[in-house]
Amino acid sequence: MSGRTLLPLLGGSPAVWNTCLVFFQGVLLLGYLYSHLTTRYLGLRRQAVIHILLLAAVLFTLPIAVRRTDPPAAGPALWLLGTLFASVGMPFFAVSTTSPLLQRWFAGTRARGAGDPYFLSVASNFGCLVALLAYPVLIEPALTLSQQADWWRWGYVGYAGLVAACAGVVVLVGRDAPAEREASPSAGASQLTESPAAPWRWLLLAFVPASLLTGVTQAVTTDIAPIPLLWVIPLSLYLLTFIIAFAPGVRLPFRVLGKGLTVPAVALTFALLTGATEPVWLVLLIHLVTFFAAALLCHGRLAAERPPADRLTSFYLWMSVGGVLGGAFNALVAPALFHRLGFVEYPLMLVAACLLRPTPRDQARVRAWDIAGPVLLGLGTAAVISFARTDRATAWFGRLAELTSVPADMLRSGACFGLPLIAGYFFVDRPVRFALGLGAIFLAGALDPGAQGRPLHIERNFLGVIKITASPDGQLTRMVHGNTIHGQQRNAPRPQVVASFALPFGAAGPLNGLSMLAAADGRWDDRHRPLTYYHPTGPAGVTFRYLVDGWHGPRRIGAVGLGTGALASYARPNQDWTFYELDPAVEKLARDDRFFTFLRDSPARSLHVVIGDARLRLADEPDGAFDLLVLDAFSSDAIPIHLLTAEAFELYERKLAPGGVILMHLSNRYLDLPPVVAKVARTMSQPLVMRQNDDFGLSDRDREDGKTPSVWVILARLEEDFGPLAKPVRGFVPVGPSNAPRWTDDRADLLGAFRKSDE
Structure with missing residues (x-):
């Protein structure tokens, strides 16, 4: 609802949606921090009382009203974050505390399953998924923004009442620590969580899919199919992976998931390097399947490493830190860091996801060939790309196209990227070597001019990436955003065109309208x-x-x-x-x-x-x-x-x-x-x-x-x-x-x- 109000003021850019995600991830982090600190220093009973007072205070900030002000030309991301915080910051902060608090409170009871309350996060994410899908289909067409704000206010009143009732139960019968009988790690929790390095793994496993979420959203909504509301799908898949990973009794086969990620990752690498956009359904499927596989692998490992209930709020806090850093990296850091390179963070996180594949113990040690192999693969790819740009190679591809009826551009792409990726797939049993091999091919791919022509200049800011390219024949200079050409100009004038182009719709006279303008100033x-x-x-x-x-x-x-x-x-x-x-x-x-x-x-x-x-x-x-x-x-x-x-x-x-x-x-x-x-x-x-x-x-x-x-x-x-x-x-x-x-x-x-x- 808030994004729907603010999105148009910044041109409807996907970066606005991504920044809204960063805001909600940031407030979610504050909510988890509040839950962790109040649990640690106040105990359940005092925490419950304080939380009831917080819920009541938020009522005075309702209904939600997003103030429409003029976004500045410089720093629109900070303006957007500030506007969101001023309008919906407090209500969402209160709501964001729900999942860790209720799980921690439940763990403090003697109810069945209190020793492993993580299944409640499944219900939380399922509710988010239902709301996300219902908004564009049911809520937005039926209700005005002001009506939505009113309904949200009354929904919050009901929510606050239910949470207050739960808090009352905690005050009456709650315990400040889980029962000794359930203090051991829950089913599926890894003993690795006792390691001091566990929080950093939690952070990393949350960082990569959060960054991939914004990366795939940017890619599919600008480069593949600029369809309104398409960005709902990646977030839905993101939530779905949480639901699957934390579902009770689910034990994900991580070796199988890791191996399953490699095939779509190779296909996505080929699509990104060749700039493939057709057929749209297939390219979209490649992006979304790869994202789903990577997110499920990371979130599955998070679920497997979840700690006992007494460290629940700490676990959620570190996971939230990783999520907000991943989103902020794409939405805030990358536009400044890669302002002359384009969307580098997306393939970078794809490589990172492949690095997070489980490594067999006998292969945990990085060997010299794990570095040398990808380096040689990258150099070989660069050599093929350089040769493919020569006149001799162009002639060869042309003759081969005549013989096979396969377009020359497709043959060229297969030689430049298909063959190196096939060679790189032989590294699949060594996760580090395979991931670095993909990275090396991506680096070598920078030498390729791409389908939109030779890049002359790249300009990136909060609103997106604008490329200035030269057409393959060098006659046109184009301004390109995603896969949309926003204008072009010829480089070589042809004066004879002045007198030859035909005016439409039966215009009379050789010098009329635009022709007179031509005659006047040449x-x-x-x-x-x-x-x-x-x-x-x-x-x-x-x-x-x-x-x-x-x-x-x-x-x-x-x-x-x-x-x-x-x-x-x-x-x-x-x-x-x-x-x-x-x-x-x-x-x-x-x-x-x-x-x-x-x-x-x-x-x-x-x-x-x-x-x-x-x-x-x-x-x-x-x-x-x-x-x-x-x-x-x-x-x-x-x-x-x-x-x-x-x-x-x-x-x-x-x-x-x-x-x-x-x-x-x-x-x-x-x-x-x-x-x-x-x-x-x-x-x-x-x-x-x-x-x-x-x-x-x-x-x-x-x-x-x-x-x-x-x-x-x-x-x-x-x-x-x-x-x-x-x-x-x-x-x-x-x-x-x-x-x-x-x-x-x-x-x-x-x-x-x-x-x-x-x-």
């Missing part, structure tokens, strides 16, 4: 022409053509979402442009002349980029500030929902000048957004009329020219405000009534917006 060569969604023959180009040519001509233009700045190429010398961009790294790269020149070469009279949440920044502008407002923030993985709500459109309408128009880019692989916009537009206090342009019928020439399919809509107060765009021949057609639910700041049915299978 800049519409192939290098300066917008590509992808913004191509001159697409809906964006058509809109600017008819707004510029033969209409009232907007002078003040606002654009939400910067990308490479390609839209700035449509500017005229009498126009003032303002871009609103959440990520400062995007502006930095869009202004870097080594990569893109759209902003530098724009003919606009003035051009400014405002960093921050677009809705908050637009609210600072005077009413009637813009003749044209372009919204281009919905084609990526997790859309900023708060820019599509009724309250947001009321703001847009106020900022439009009389006769102004809103142009929205709504291309999205997974969400059908035009019906959502149509519903909101028709139910405003000042309804807006809407037209839609689905530009899907691309020719081979269009694709060669850098154009991609796109969906755009235009909105205005009156039909006549559309001017020439109102004619169907321009591609924009009226939109009929929408049955989509109306999105508001308090409720947005994201599941209902998913595309149907036949669309």
Whole structure:
């Protein structure tokens, strides 16, 4: 609920979800520390009384209310953590104490099973799993955020009453120590827990799966399938491994689990090194199965090493420290530590998980070949990759592709990574050697340019990783986030294109619209022409053509979402442009002349980029500030929902000048957004009329020219405000009534917006 409120303010980035996880892991640590210290120094009876007072005090902080403030461009992670602490810190702190306290209290009774109360953690994690799955499916569609807060308050009252009743039992009949008859280690507990090194093993076994949780979430939601709500699945698997590992009577075969991890680990290594994203279901399965196997191995070993009940709170404390450090490593440390390398922590933790495989006693000692073997494997992989980049190798792969009907790129990937991984699998019986072998192949893989082209620059911050790459033929420079291209520009101008490209929809005259702009300043060569969604023959180009040519001509233009700045190429010398961009790294790269020149070469009279949440920044502008407002923030993985709500459109309408128009880019692989916009537009206090342009019928020439399919809509107060765009021949057609639910700041049915299978 808290994440749903704050997620849109930071662009819907998976890093927001991961930071929320770190916050809750951190507060969980504080709750476990409280449980441990009060158990150790107060005894059960005094602890129970103090806890009843704590539960009562938290009632004064309800209902939960998350204050929406402007996140800073620098340090959004700290802002997010502070906002969460101020809004839900105390209620969650009280709830986080439940599992260790109830287990410790139960251990202080004479009830059956009191000597091994860890089975209660299974019920706790099962409840978390049910709530996690129920929220997007049942709770969010049915209740507004304010209603959810009210229900949570009354649920907390019931929870506090039940815990207080348990505390009352402790005060009346509890004992300050478990019975002597049950003081011995519980079934399944290892005698290794008596070792002074045991807490550090607990920490490590909790650290690795917690880090993998955020790593796999980041990977599958940005690089594989940027599907909203997909990040629920890794957390569900994480909780499921706890449930299995701590279930009563379960004895996991760790040697089998360790060997079972190796196969998906090799497959995942191949997928990561080759940048594989298709078929989506198979790549997702590889990521999730590997994560599940690694987490189950680590959590199973934790359960096997759990101490007797008298050390229960210490065990949970160390486990929580490992969890919060693992999450913080990915969400807070890695973006600063690896800001020029990308998501290094994910493969790093995969190697660490393989290192945690149980080692037979006769192989516990690390031998020289355990180091030398992986080194030689890495050097061999690097040599193969270097050779595969030569012209001779390219010719060989081409001829082999003709003979086998297997794509040359696939053959190349098999040679560069498949063969080394097969060789590395012969190390499988030596866990250290096998894990280091995977690490060596990962290091050598840095020499490979990858499927998205040769990397020119990598910029990483809290909001994600942005890569600047060169296309394989070297003609295009691209801005890439995950597997989404957010813009590209040609490196080599082709002046002949100025007179040859065809204007759409039967435009009359050789010099019209954009062609006149080309003739006026000579800049519409192939290098300066917008590509992808913004191509001159697409809906964006058509809109600017008819707004510029033969209409009232907007002078003040606002654009939400910067990308490479390609839209700035449509500017005229009498126009003032303002871009609103959440990520400062995007502006930095869009202004870097080594990569893109759209902003530098724009003919606009003035051009400014405002960093921050677009809705908050637009609210600072005077009413009637813009003749044209372009919204281009919905084609990526997790859309900023708060820019599509009724309250947001009321703001847009106020900022439009009389006769102004809103142009929205709504291309999205997974969400059908035009019906959502149509519903909101028709139910405003000042309804807006809407037209839609689905530009899907691309020719081979269009694709060669850098154009991609796109969906755009235009909105205005009156039909006549559309001017020439109102004619169907321009591609924009009226939109009929929408049955989509109306999105508001308090409720947005994201599941209902998913595309149907036949669309």
